[in-house]
Amino acid sequence: MPETTPQGRLRLAFGGDYNPEQWPESVWQEDVRLMREAGVTMVSVGIFSWALLEPEPGAYTFGWLDRLLDLLHEHGISADLGTPTVAPPAWFYRAHPDALPLNREGVRYAFGSRGAICHSSPAYREAAAGITTELARRYATHPALAMWHVHNEYGVPVSACYCDTCAAHFRRWLDARHGSVEAVNEAWGTAFWGQRFASYEQIDPPRLTPTTGNPAQQLDYRRFADATMRENFVSERDILHRLAPGVPVTTNFMTALSQCDTVDYWAWGREVDLVTNDHYLITDGRRTHVNLAMAADLTRSVAGGAPWLLLEHSTSGVSWQPRNPAKRPGEMARNSLAHVARGSEGALFFQWRQSRRGAEKFHSAMLPHAGTDSRVWREVVALGADIGSLAPLRGTRTVPDVAMLWDWQSWWAQALEWRPSEDHDARERADSFYEALYDRHLTVDFAHPEADLSAYPLVVVPALYLTTEAAGRNLRTYVENGGTLVVSYFSGIVDEHDAVHEGPYPGALRDALGLTVEEWSPLGEGETVRIAGPGEASLTADVWTEFVVPRGAETVWTYADGPAAGGPAVTRHRLGEGTAWYVSSRLDPAALDTILGAAGEDAGIAPRTGLPRDVEVVRRSGDSGAYLFAVNHTAHDTKVPLDTPGTELLGGEHVSGHLAVPAGGVRVVRLDA
Known part of the structure; x- marks a missing residue:
């Protein structure tokens, strides 16, 4: 069985994509010298070569x-x-133009x-196997080789x-999945x-139709496209x-970016030897560090809780937003x-080196256009020492x-046409629930709806439109056995074929929630409702x-x-030893926090009132001990309560009682036994 961490790694990984083919070989010596100065331990090479x-x-x-x-190995730097196979050569497409994908409108993309x-192209599959075989034969025992990096960001930009060719492949896939045309x-x-x-033979891909097409066919085609990419990875x-x-094999995921939702990473996580992820801040006005935490938590969850590796992010600005x-x-x-706090084995x-040409020449890099006399370079060198x-x-x-x-296939189903309200966005609800938990200073694991949930005192379901019967039973059992469940609206509605569960809404979740829903009544644009609670309490909601x-x-x-x-509007169902909450409208942040606070009390989760907003406190634990990360995203110095004394690893001092964390800074404490 291959290793699940890069070969020969005694430290956390630090480095980045290295594209030396963009530069004359005379630059390579300078590169490796500067890599040593920066503390680089591993670089990714050959991805577009x-x-x-x-x-x-x-x-x-x-x-x-x-x-x-040879040069990398000589300087103690490993290679990913x-x-x-993400970028076939021009000669390949000249010989096999039909290997370029055709979109739903019937337009073929160009080289x-x-x-x-x-990904169904036999010519592509043969050529990809050929170059992979030659690389493996030549470099399997090279001392610089730490791990293999297959392809790049599957599903981006075309899944x-x-x-x-895909139509014929789809028919074979349907026969394997369903067994008969009936x-x-x-x-x-x-x-x-x-x-x-x-x-x-009468079945084609869900190409462009004059009005909305069959939703179940579209859902199956998304599954097929994902499975076809995965077939090529597995090959x-x-x-x-x-x-x-013995050499681990990975491919870089993009777990929490809503622009990259064509891949079911629960399935992919089972196929790689080491889960890796790429993450870039989306500068849309929201708190970018919350999405970062979400991506790291989701990636760790795809890895089954095991350590993973941040394979790409940016030193500064990107170029494509x-x-x-x-x-x-x-x-x-x-x-x-x-990212390291939430499970990554490096960064x-x-x-x-920042590119001078091409589409990403304005994307930041470890060695920027400004050179070594720059803030970015000085911060890269300092970070390399900290990672070490x-x-x-x-x-x-x-x-x-x-x-x-979290279920990618449920996202796929809900994103199809003709749903009750275009204002309801399942991903927005997931982001909002995560942000509310983040602001309560809770570290989140993500789980598939059919996974074992018994280890968690609280499970939240922000949007699960597609809910299998097995998932419904799983959630009922979780509550009966003492768990606390919080479910948001428009969940439990359809099965794996996008067919409405028989009987009243919310279908597969009726029993766990102890209620039915006769009708939905989505609200008009900008319309809000008031929700009254105990005493004079009042909440605000919209959309639904x-x-x-x-x-x-x-x-x-x-x-x-x-x-x-x-x-x-909000209900609570005592079932067996546990409790299930249902939220039937889109609550604003303050209202959502109120409900999660009440559910947290049911779950026995004590409020963490001693921590300021936007200060993360996350723990890692294992054979080498227990560690506490404090990440201060604010512009103010702060103090974090410290129940156990320990040694701060980035500065070396012994700390107890509380941990001082400077504005914008990070502290990592190895807690005393």
Whole structure:
């Protein structure tokens, strides 16, 4: 079985993507000298180098890569060696133009970007296997090799192709999944609108239609596209396992970016030897560090709680958003160490040396255009030293407090056309619930709806439109056995085929919640409702209301106005040893915090009132001891209560009673036994 951490790693990983082919070899010596100065331990190489490694079909030029890997090893730097299959060469597309993907509108994409691949193409699969095999044969035993990096960011920017090759592949996939065309008709509900199929040959991808197409067909096609990409990853991975046994194989995920929601990472997490992730701050006006924490928690959860690796983030600004601000002084280190707090075994960047040409020439790098006499470079060197001082953390695990359910396939289903309100955004609810837990200083594990939840005192379900019968039973059992559950509206509605569960809403969650919903009544744009509670308490909500009928649940908060005035808005159901809460409208942040506070009391979670807002306190623990991270995202110095004394690893001093954390700073304490 391959290792689950990069080979030979005694320290946390620090480095980034290295693209030396963009520079004359005379620059390489300077690069490795500066890498040593910065404390770099590993770089990712060869990811976009197919055209250089195989300039003509079957003709390989490995000399430059030989010299590069030898040079890295000579200077004590390991390689995360890529298979360059995200960017086939121009000669390949000239010979196989049908390997370029076709979109739903029937337009074929052109060569000149990256990731433009029909993953069903036999020619692509053969060529990808060929270059992967040659790389594995040549470098399997190279001393610089730490791990293999297959492809790059699967699903970005294209995940699905709609060509005839994909149509034939889709039919085979449907037969393997459903067993017969009759079963496909049943699953897709093709009796509606006369869409019934008499044979597989009549089924095509869900191409452009004059009005909304069959939602179950579209959902299955998203599954198929994801599975097809994963087939290609597994093919390359198996070649590498066979020819380079013991060397871990990964591919870089992008777990929490809403722009990258075409991949079911629960399934992918089971296929890689080490979970890795890329994360970039989305500068849309929200608190970017909250999404960072969410991405790290989600990546750790995909890894089953095991340590993972941040394979890409930015030293400063990126180049592909509408506005790309520079990171402020100290923000790069704070971002990096926040990922480490939540389970990463280091921090790597895109990229080492900033490009002079190409689409990402304005994307920041470890070695910027400004050179070594720059703030970014000085912060990179300081961060390298800090990462080096955290070596004892290797192999420890982040300690969670609560769980949130997350299912990419439910996102896919809910994003299809003709839902009750375009203002309801499932991802917005997930972000809001996470932010509320973050502000209560709770570390979140994410879980699949059918996963074992028994370890968590509190489980929140912000948006689970697609809920299987198995997931419904799982949540009922969780509550019966003493868990506290919080479910938001429009959850439990359909099964895995996007078919409404038989009987009243909320379908698969009726029993756990002890209620039914007769109707939804989404609100108009900008419209709000008031929700009245115990005493004179009042909450504010918008977007959505429901006509809720308690069937065992008690009404805790009531609609004071709006379409459902006088009816239950928030309910609480005591079931077995536990409690299930239901929230039937979109609560604003203050209201959501109120409900989560009440649910937290049911779960026995004590409020963490001694911690300021935007100061994270996260723990890692393992054989080497227990560690506390304090990450201060504010502009003010603060103090964090410290129950156990210990040694602060970044400064070396012994601390007890409280931990002083400077504005924008990070402190890491190795707690005394």
